Amino acid sequence: xxxxxxxxxxxxxxxxxxxxxxxxxxxxxxxxxxxxxxxxxxxxxxxxxxxxxxxxxxxxxxxxxxxxxxxxxxxxxxxxxxxxxxxxxxxxxxxxxxxxxxxxxxxxxxxxxxxxxxxxxxxxxxxxxxxxxxxxxxxxxxxxxxxxxxxxxxxxxxxxxxxxxxxxxxxxxxxxxxxxxxxxxxxxxxxxxxxxxxxxxxxxxxxxxxxxxxxxxxxxxxxxxxxxxxxxxxxxxxxxxxxxxxxxxxxxxxxxxxxxxxxxxxxxxxxxxxxxxxxxxxxxxxxxxxxxxxxx
Amino acid sequence: xxxxxxxxxxxxxxxxxxxxxxxxxxxxxxxxxxxxxxxxxxxxxxxxxxxxxxxxxxxxxxxxxxxxxxxxxxxxxxxxxxxxxxxxxxxxxxxxxxxxxxxxxxxxxxxxxxxxxxxxxxxxxxxxxxxxxxxxxxxxxxxxxxxxxxxxxxxxxxxxxxxxxxxxxxxxxxxxxxxxxxxxxxxxxxxxxxxxxxxxxxxxxxxxxxxxxxxxxxxxxxxxxxxxxxxxxxxxxxxxxxxxxxxxxxxxxxxxxxxxxxxxxxxxxxxxxxxxxxxxxxxxxxxxxxxxxxxxxxxxxxxxxxxxxxxxxxx
Numbered sequence: 231x232x233x234x235x236x237x238x239x240x241x242x243x244x245x246x247x248x249x250x251x252x253x254x255x256x257x258x259x260x261x262x263x264x265x266x267x268x269x270x271x272x273x274x275x276x277x278x279x280x281x282x283x284x285x286x287x288x289x290x291x292x293x294x295x296x297x298x299x300x301x302x303x304x305x306x307x308x309x310x311x312x313x314x315x316x317x318x319x320x321x322x323x324x325x326x327x328x329x330x331x332x333x334x335x336x337x338x339x340x341x342x343x344x345x346x347x348x349x350x351x352x353x354x355x356x357x358x359x360x361x362x363x364x365x366x367x368x369x370x371x372x373x374x375x376x377x378x379x380x381x382x383x384x385x386x387x388x389x390x391x392x393x394x395x396x397x398x399x400x401x402x403x404x405x406x407x408x409x410x411x412x413x414x415x416x417x418x419x420x421x422x423x424x425x426x427x428x429x430x431x432x433x434x435x436x437x438x439x440x441x442x443x444x445x446x447x448x449x450x451x452x453x454x455x456x457x458x459x460x461x462x463x464x465x466x467x468x469x470x471x472x473x474x475x476x477x478x479x480x481x482x483x484x485x486x487x488x489x490x491x492x493x494x495x496x497x498x499x500x501x502x503x504x505x506x507x508x509x510x511x512x513x514x515x516x517x518x519x520x521x522x523x524x525x526x
Numbered sequence: 527x528x529x530x531x532x533x534x535x536x537x538x539x540x541x542x543x544x545x546x547x548x549x550x551x552x553x554x555x556x557x558x559x560x561x562x563x564x565x566x567x568x569x570x571x572x573x574x575x576x577x578x579x580x581x582x583x584x585x586x587x588x589x590x591x592x593x594x595x596x597x598x599x600x601x602x603x604x605x606x607x608x609x610x611x612x613x614x615x616x617x618x619x620x621x622x623x624x625x626x627x628x629x630x631x632x633x634x635x636x637x638x639x640x641x642x643x644x645x646x647x648x649x650x651x652x653x654x655x656x657x658x659x660x661x662x663x664x665x666x667x668x669x670x671x672x673x674x675x676x677x678x679x680x681x682x683x684x685x686x687x688x689x690x691x692x693x694x695x696x697x698x699x700x701x702x703x704x705x706x707x708x709x710x711x712x713x714x715x716x717x718x719x720x721x722x723x724x725x726x727x728x729x730x731x732x733x734x735x736x737x738x739x740x741x742x743x744x745x746x747x748x749x750x751x752x753x754x755x756x757x758x759x760x761x762x763x764x765x766x767x768x769x770x771x772x773x774x775x776x777x778x779x780x781x782x783x784x785x786x787x788x789x790x791x792x793x794x795x796x797x798x799x800x801x802x803x804x805x806x807x808x809x810x811x812x813x814x815x816x817x818x819x820x821x822x823x824x825x826x827x828x829x830x831x832x833x834x835x836x837x838x839x840x841x
Binding site for chain 1: 572573575576579580582583584585586587589590593602603604605606648649651652654655656659660661662664667670671674675676677678679680681682683684685686687689704705707708711712715740765768769770771772776787790791794806809810813816817820821823824825828831832835836
């Protein structure tokens with residue numbers, strides 16, 4: 231009895247010892263800095279002006295009056311919804327495509343992964359060249375087809391689409407891979423039964439595939455949406471948030487305010503806004519996911 | 527919670543189904559030698575779709591290669607010429623002579639490799655404790671890791687920047703390793719826990735009876751069994767580390783700790799006479815150097831990477 235108790239105490243102690251490095255590492259480099267950011271957001275804090283002064287909610291009040299924040303939020307909404315919608319639809323289509331049997335399927339699946347493997351900053355920087363007015367790949371194709379050369383990065387709407395399309399090009403592969411393994415997990419008997427009942431391909435997709443994939447689709451929508459809200463490299467290198475502030479995202483705004491203007495207090499308040507948005511998206515998505523499960 | 531586990535188990539079970547069974551679903555309904563007209567039309571459309579898909583993915587990549595190897599002014603033609611005109615390596619010579627590219631690539635590979643090894647090591651310890659030693663708070667650790675991975679990097683960067691200045695960690699590789707490794711921990715731990723839970727515990731029990739102590743047990747018994755999981759996470763973490771940009775942008779400002787992804791913007795201004803002149807050729811050359819390693823890994827280890835991506839989601 232005594233030795234057994236002793237053993238389990240030893241086991242628990244050992245367990246704590248083993249998880250300590252991971253927990254401590256994350257506490258010091260993630261949790262603590264996050265709490266500290268929250269704290270700093272209540273201060274007028276700038277290393278240039280050498281200030282560290284409690285100002286209460288002033289930084290948050292300033293957020294509501296900042297036209298840059300307005301522009302950033304409106305682009306965040308556009309970018310997140312458009313990019314996620316395109317990625318989910320194209321991801322489902324590509325998954326279906328890669329699930330068929332054809333020659334060179336393995337090679338095609340590997341090619342699908344290439345954009346995923348590339349660094350976001352490489353793609354964003356190269357995209358500036360791809361969308362170049364005179365010598366870019368995109369305008370060359372458009373010019374051959376229509377004789378026009380649109381001003382991609384100078385015009386507000388087209389700049390927004392340039393950012394979104396670049397993002398879709400890079401990230402759809404990830405969703406396609408996930409949806410593909412979702413497709414492979416659906417029991418074949420269901421399709422056979424449906425065929426006996428006379429359902430064709432489109433109908434069995436609508437009545438069997440989509441409902442069964444729905445929880446996965448919803449969780450990927452949440453996941454993808456959160457990462458769109460957090461994006462940084464794509465606007466940092468492709469548009470610098472421009473023209474004006476038309477393609478600015480919150481992470482980019484934190485970077486500008488924190489490391490160009492060196493206004494740590496205000497940058498921290500923007501970072502907290504970013505966190506709040508991610509939290510809301512995550513909670514809303516979690517609610518949706520639970521409802522989808524109940525329906526299944 | 528229960529329902530979620532139901533789902534997470536289902537695709538995994540189905541995934542392990544033999545390949546033959548899986549492919550029945552995609553087999554054409556009509557036998558190939560008696561193709562009716564709609565089937566021919568379908569096949570043509572299908573093939574064209576595959577080609578379109580490959581073109582959309584590969585053409586931009588090819589264009590960057592074309593740009594990097596196009597000599598001097600040959601780049602700027604209207605309409606563009608899509609056939610390679612020459613293999614001019616002058617841009618690579620230019621960027622290597624103007625920037626410490628070799629150093630950047632060394633730093634990138636060191637940071638990616640060491641942070642991956644460190645993260646895998648400590649994650650394996652934690653994952654073993656979570657999956658094998660029932661202890662109060664195991665779930666809390668798992669959920670805490672997941673929640674902490676949702677904290678935006680931009681919401682931690684300012685205090686980290688100040689900490690790094692105080693601790694003299696700016697512009698150092700070991701400083702960057704702390705941050706690179708930290709970013710990898712939550713997902714690595716989660717995936718390793720799921721791999722461990724799939725492996726029967728009995729194998730270890732036998733070793734325990736033989737009196738093997740913890741580290742030999744982990745090294746000789748546990749590690750070989752979950753080697754596919756470890757290898758997969760090694761690959762993915764290496765790619766993530768190699769592609770890192772935001773962290774070095776903030777924490778590596780001196781040449782000593784800079785990485786290859788930071789050379790993109792530096793290469794653009796080599797030999798530029800004004801701030802608006804951009805050398806797309808040099809940029810493309812760096813883009814190729816920064817991309818070749820991850821392409822090679824992806825093409826060789828496609829299966830393992832897909833396994834890793836999906837195990838992060840399903841398991």
